[in-house]
Amino acid sequence: xxxxxxxxxxxxxxxxxxxxxxxxxxxxxxxxxxxxxxxxxxxxxxxxxxxxxxxxxxxxxxxxxxxxxxxxxxxxxxxxxxxxxxxxxxxxxxxxxxxxxxxxxxxxxxxxxxxxxxxxxxxxxxxxxxxxxxxxxxxxxxxxxxxxxxxxxxxxxxxxxxxxxxxxxxxxxxxxxxxxxxxxxxxxxxxxxxxxxxxxxxxxxxxxxxxxxxxxxxxxxxxxxxxxxxxxxxxxxxxxxxxxxxxxxxxxxxxxxxxxxxxxxxxxxxxxxxxxxxxxxxxxxxxxxxxxxxxxxxxxxxxxxxxxxxxxxxxxxxxxxxxxxxxxxxxxxxxxxxxxxxxxxxxxxxxxxxxxxxxxxxxxxxxxxxxxxxxx
Amino acid sequence: xxxxxxxxxxxxxxxxxxxxxxxxxxxxxxxxxxxxxxxxxxxxxxxxxxxxxxxxxxxxxxxxxxxxxxxxxxxxxxxxxxxxxxxxxxxxxxxxxxxxxxxxxxxxxxxxxxxxxxxxxxxxxxxxxxxxxxxxxxxxxxxxxxxxxxxxxxxxxxxxxxxxxxxxxxxxxxxxxx
Numbered sequence: 001x002x003x004x005x006x007x008x009x010x011x012x013x014x015x016x017x018x019x020x021x022x023x024x025x026x027x028x029x030x031x032x033x034x035x036x037x038x039x040x041x042x043x044x045x046x047x048x049x050x051x052x053x054x055x056x057x058x059x060x061x062x063x064x065x066x067x068x069x070x071x072x073x074x075x076x077x078x079x080x081x082x083x084x085x086x087x088x089x090x091x092x093x094x095x096x097x098x099x100x101x102x103x104x105x106x107x108x109x110x111x112x113x114x115x116x117x118x119x120x121x122x123x124x125x126x127x128x129x130x131x132x133x134x135x136x137x138x139x140x141x142x143x144x145x146x147x148x149x150x151x152x153x154x155x156x157x158x159x160x161x162x163x164x165x166x167x168x169x170x171x172x173x174x175x176x177x178x179x180x181x182x183x184x185x186x187x188x189x190x191x192x193x194x195x196x197x198x199x200x201x202x203x204x205x206x207x208x209x210x211x212x213x214x215x216x217x218x219x220x221x222x223x224x225x226x227x228x229x230x231x232x233x234x235x236x237x238x239x240x241x242x243x244x245x246x247x248x249x250x251x252x253x254x255x256x257x258x259x260x261x262x263x264x265x266x267x268x269x270x271x272x273x274x275x276x277x278x279x280x281x282x283x284x285x286x287x288x289x290x291x292x293x294x295x296x297x298x299x300x301x302x303x304x305x306x307x308x309x310x311x312x313x314x315x316x317x318x319x320x321x322x323x324x325x326x327x328x329x330x331x332x333x334x335x336x337x338x339x340x341x342x343x344x345x346x347x348x349x350x351x352x353x354x355x356x357x358x359x360x361x362x363x364x365x366x367x368x369x370x371x372x373x374x375x376x
Numbered sequence: 377x378x379x380x381x382x383x384x385x386x387x388x389x390x391x392x393x394x395x396x397x398x399x400x401x402x403x404x405x406x407x408x409x410x411x412x413x414x415x416x417x418x419x420x421x422x423x424x425x426x427x428x429x430x431x432x433x434x435x436x437x438x439x440x441x442x443x444x445x446x447x448x449x450x451x452x453x454x455x456x457x458x459x460x461x462x463x464x465x466x467x468x469x470x471x472x473x474x475x476x477x478x479x480x481x482x483x484x485x486x487x488x489x490x491x492x493x494x495x496x497x498x499x500x501x502x503x504x505x506x507x508x509x510x511x512x513x514x515x516x517x518x519x520x521x522x523x524x525x526x527x528x529x530x531x532x533x534x535x536x537x538x539x540x541x542x543x544x545x546x547x548x549x550x551x552x553x554x
Contacts, residue, residue, distance in 0.1 A: 016429075017432065021399070021429065021436060025396060025436050
């Protein structure tokens with residue numbers, strides 16, 4: 001038996017933990033002045049009660065609480081590495097698309113917008129001017145096609161090699177093969193909402209011009225089902241197991257199951273604005289971002305239930321959160337916090353660790369958002 | 377990484393006086409075994425990281441009160457191993473109660489080195505209590521008397537757990553090596 005072999009992840013965990021321990025050590029030094037924290041604890045407790053009262057009805061808020069005012073303290077000055085090893089993060093910004101490797105090295109794909117990953121992260125689909133392009137993360141373009149009014153390119157995610165890319169061209173929804181062949185029209189008069197592929201199938205969800213959710217076989221064109229969400233959706237996403245389709249409205253979340261026959265409404269239209277929502281990989285657990293006046297909150301639904309779903313508050317802060325994305329194995333969340341010029345890497349929805357990173361605009365340019373953390 | 381007892385005392389003294397570099401020397405010296413011990417008990421790299429990290433955070437919080445004449449390792453290992461046992465028991469309870477929501481947040485790490493494939497795999501078949509005494513004895517090299525002190529157990533219990541655990545381990549290794 002080799003007792004002195006390193007255990008899996010030992011070195012990386014040591015580096016991460018040293019940052020946490022050293023930060024705690026530095027925080028501890030002024031605390032030696034024996035400041036009386038009791039008034040602050042009382043104030044924090046009162047604030048938590050007020051926050052609970054102001055939050056959407058029916059939702060638990062006394063989960064793991066971390067409040068901060070102008071971003072988290074002890075933030076890393078730049079993104080030195082990704083906490084999830086062997087992963088890559090795609091970032092869309094006003095400068096272009098950035099591909100960040102797990103060691104922190106990054107490449108700008110200058111002038112690209114709305115980039116998204118192929119299933120195994122070998123390619124990106126992105127828009128450059130009036131062209132939809134499929135390219136490698138190093139920038140080598142494999143194919144391109146020109147169309148007016150391009151938006152929302154998305155790879156199907158079955159991972160078998162027989163992929164499709166769906167995209168919007170003006171008010172039409174089109175689909176093209178992953179090899180750049182067979183471009184065709186799938187639907188006219190669609191809303192400007194990025195379509196969503198169901199995992200493991202050439203089945204596509206989109207929003208039609210009337211604001212209805214439509215699920216359609218992209219190869220045959222057959223409509224599988226149509227339904228209406230609480231509000232006209234602004235974003236769609238399938239759960240990793242393909243059982244649920246999420247429709248995010250301006251202030252609501254609707255989740256469809258059982259081929260549209262089941263409709264769950266975990267968050268109703270009376271709630272505060274919902275900025276983003278994302279299913280945890282390989283599950284129907286869900287993280288979402290809400291904005292209230294002057295503050296934002298990241299929430300987590302561990303389970304969706306027809307009779308009602310209690311959300312756990314993961315993180316709250318002053319200002320604006322905009323996007324949330326899961327790491328490929330579901331162990332980390334990345335939350336973008338533009339008003340603090342920070343991203344937070346949050347270890348699981350139970351907030352076992354937070355790694356704040358600042359200097360996002362300097363590093364990636366204005367309006368930088370995490371667009372996909374690749375790959376399972 | 378070998379360190380003289382005097383080095384450790386100097387690091388603790390320096391850390392108590394606010395030296396980050398001394399704290400780092402102490403951390404780097406003790407991290408591998410703390411993490412490894414936690415991993416071999418819990419078999420989850422994320423949990424092992426949390427357990428070892430929390431033990432060091434407890435050390436930071438208690439640094440001012442720490443008696444420099446005492447060795448740091450046993451104090452740290454006591455926290456690590458007891459928390460690892462607690463974590464393993466809690467996980468077993470969660471499994472029994474079928475709380476899938478709690479399981480969602482802790483995806484298991486893929487085994488990628490010999491620990492995961494041989495030693496840890498063989499240990500995984502033992503109870504957390506048996507794993508703990510074996511890890512304390514063979515990784516951290518404590519005597520049965522010291523283990524009894526760390527775990528708050530009678531020495532006879534430690535000896536019987538060691539004997540039974542090693543018997544089971546030998547049987548499992550034998551099967552795997554064939």
